Amino acid sequence: MALNLIMLGPPGAGKGTQAERLAREHRIPKISTGDMLRAAAQDGTEIGRRAQAIMDRGELVSDDVMIGIVSDRLARPDVACGFILDGFPRTVAQATALDAIMDRRDPLIVVEIVVPEPELVRRLSTRMICESCGRTADIPPRGIRPGDPGQGRTEAGDRCAFCGGKLVQRTDDSDVVVRERLRVYRTNTKPLVDFYKNRATFRSVNGAQAPDQVAAELAAEIAAARNGRVGGRL
Ligand code: AMP
Secondary structure, X not given: OOEEEEEEOOOOOOHHHHHHHHHHHHOOOEEEHHXXXXXXXXXXXXXXXXXXXXXXXXXXXXXXXXXXHHHHHOOOHHHOOEEEEEOOOXXXXXXXXXXXXXXXXXXXXXXXXXXXXXXXHHHHHOEEEEOOOOOEEEOOOOOOOOOOOOOOEEOOEEXXXXXXXXXXXXXXXXXXXXXXXXXXXHXXXXXXXXXXXXXXXXXXXXXXXXXXXXXXXXXXHHXXXXXXXXXXXX
């Protein structure tokens, strides 16, 4: 059975980090709509330029554009064994469109990562992103532990531990924009929990733990959801 997974949760919950890990373990693509939009913006495409302005305000790109992008992406053959969606769906309209795209495919497994808002604000204010490879890193603590790719900052300064690229703050991680993104999340995306919560394949995990613990909880919940066991919310 293909692993068709959605990571649901507010900005800063750790969706991207966990999605990357799961994608590696299961050898399936991680599909991050935020990464796709940032890549389009860097390429200077029309959609990219328009998306950048919207992202800089912390608002959402239109459902039509996002549904088009994801529907094209999920038509590619590399999703045959599954995929991990990070950052999509973000509205009920997108979730409804995704159900239509998933018709006759293996069921979606939906995992919500729950993190209290003060912790999200703290995390986003210290988050850096590599200009070259797009990987995320935290500012503190300084230094990298050997074999721990999650730390991402070299002792020499603001450099990516993976590729040596320059670490910068995401333009939408500034205080004002973070507040707007969290508001947009509460208004537009949080209702997706109600949209999905009665499905047997919906799960919640506690995201306010160390990444390894979140990963372990996620793995257990995903396995349980795939085996069709009844789940529960936090
Ligand atoms: P992310 O990297 O997931 O935090 O996304 C960064 C920004 O990209 C968001 O704040 C939105 O402006 C835009 N974006 C990403 N995914 C979506 C989506 N599914 N629907 C609308 N806008 C999106």
